[in-house]
Amino acid sequence: MFAGALATLGMAWAEAGAPVPALSASKREAVSVKLPAAAFAAMQTISPDHIRWHVRFLAHDLLEGRGTGQHGGDIAAEYIATQFAEYGLKPAGDNGGYLQKVPLVGITTLPATKFTIVPKQGSTLELKPLEDYVAYDQTQQAESDLDADIVYVGYGIEATEYSWDDYKGVDVRGKVLLMLVNEPPSDDPAFFKGKALTYYGRWTYKYEEAARKGAVGVILVHQTEMASYPWEVVRNSNSGEKSYLKLEGPALKVASWVQYAVAEKLVAGSGLDLQKMMTDARSRDFHPVNLSAKLKAHMVSDVRQFESNNVVAMLPGSDRNLRDQAVMYTAHYDHLGIRRDMPGDNIYNGAQDNATGCGILLELARAYGGAKERPARSILFASVTAEEQGLLGSEYLGKHPPIAAGKIALDLNYDDVKPLGAAEEVEVAGAERTTFYPWVEATAKEFRLSIRPDARPDAGHYYRSDHFSLARVGIPAFSINEGIKFQGHDAAWGAAQYQEFNEKHYHQPSDEYHADMDFTGDSAMARFGFALGWEAASSPKLTGWQKGDEFEAARKSALQ
Ligand SMILES: [Zn+2]
DSSP, rough: OOOTTTHHHHHHHHHTOOOOOOOOOOHHHOOOOOOHHHHHHHHTOHHHHHHHHHHHTTTSSGGGGTOOOOSSHHHHHHHHHHHHHTTTOOOOSSGGSSEEEEEEEEEOOTTEEEEEEEESSSOOOOOOOOTTTEEEEEOOOEEEEEEEEEEEEEEOOOOOTTTSSSSOOOOOOTTTEEEEEEOOOSOOOTTTTSOOOOOGGHHHHHHHHHHHHSSSSSEEEEOOHHTOOOHHHHHHHHHSSSSEEEOOOOSEEEEEEHHHHHHHHHHHHTTTOOHHHHHHHTSSSSOEEEEEEEEEEEEEEEEEEEEEEEEEEEOHHHHHHHHTTEEEEEEOBOOOOOOTTTSSSEOOOOOOIHHHHHHHHHHHHHHHOSSSSSSSSSEEEEEEEEEETTHHOOOOOHHSSOOOOOGGEEEEEEEOOOBBSSOOOSEEETTTBBTTTHHHHHHHHTOOOOOOOOOGGOOOOOGGTTTTHTTTTTTOEEEOEESSSBSSOOOHHHHHHHHHHHHHTTSSOOOOOOOOOHHHHHHHHHHHHHHHHHHHHHHSSSBBBBBBBBTTTHHHHHOO
């Protein structure tokens, strides 16, 4: 162990530009940050300039916005693979190479689709696309027919850790399930995390759970307050082509949303009242309700096969008994590509989203590759694709990891780390749910970074970034990012920078590289992640999720 690490971690940070007050003797004893000298020296080589050059190249117009399945995206992947090779890292992709092929399918629901509610008595409801409903055929067939009974399943959630089961063992194979978005409302942190959104509240979970149980379709009831966004958002994100991973498991012929008024009519045909049914769903005693209606659908889709690649490299661990375990770093390289039919600047360069994360990942890879010693466990570096298509590259990686998920101690992800100068805060939302959190706290302290808590846990940001794909297969995972307090500015300034970016540049062609960007904070986030990763790769015990966490079950099954 490196004796000077306690004091000098602060020095390393100082080089990155932050003020470093002298450590008091008592503070020095209290902190338990321990990096070996070789690790510390490697960490100190991490530099803002290296990150800058990667961002400069990856965000260049020649890369045409790094679109998934587009030429520019493939160039980015090859660039990243080349860097990994230069750093002496071992390929961990397919067939002894750095690339891991991700098979993808683009689905567009065509106008020939028919969507009809047929009650046992009374007149049928022929629904209008986009106005009344949106639907995708997730079986990835060009045509599917469906004629099935509709069952109301409340929130459609089965969560043993909260003693909640909307299905109550009812056989829903071959049925269409009508259900609500979000989760049972609560202020109790021990019940669906109180106001915070858990994955059970996300519509993606509801589709997945229904498919696992053998249902053939899902109809989600849209209500603005419950979904926290209006019908327009549902409509806009459910029109045109939607990308999926090539099918590997059960899937729904109909994955759909309907307007509230449509659902009202649908249940009224069975003599039921939707408001009352929504109230009933808030009870643990809720039981599925058979409706006297069927969904008759003829799904017609355009199905386009395409592919992209994750880029994966490994630094083998030094300990013979632990090197088959790993710590993983991730950052997505894809962005929105080029829209050739759009006049003016039509290249979505994605400088901040997420050339910055790639620059950090590459700088970490370089630092680890150049270290004079190696940590006990192996280190995986994965730059994933198709994040903007719905975390698809990381989902594929989670399902096909180079080292089994149960043997991966930790995933640290970087996504859109703003080049705004010397960060004085760090955001690590989700870290507090892992057994690794005390280390995160101690390291943040050592780096003079205060931990900024998630401002809007009810918005479910945790479920919208690549680390989530790895959490759901059981790997303790979170993203590292800056907060809003930067050196020389107050927090309001930082918040204003974020707001301006979100309004003017987020997912716009203007998210471009500028020479006056300051990568000091990006470098600090890389160093912080380096220290965390090294420790997780060296500690005797594997990191886990805390007891009762929604990912604990996935971790347990991954460990078997
Ligand atoms: Zn994005």
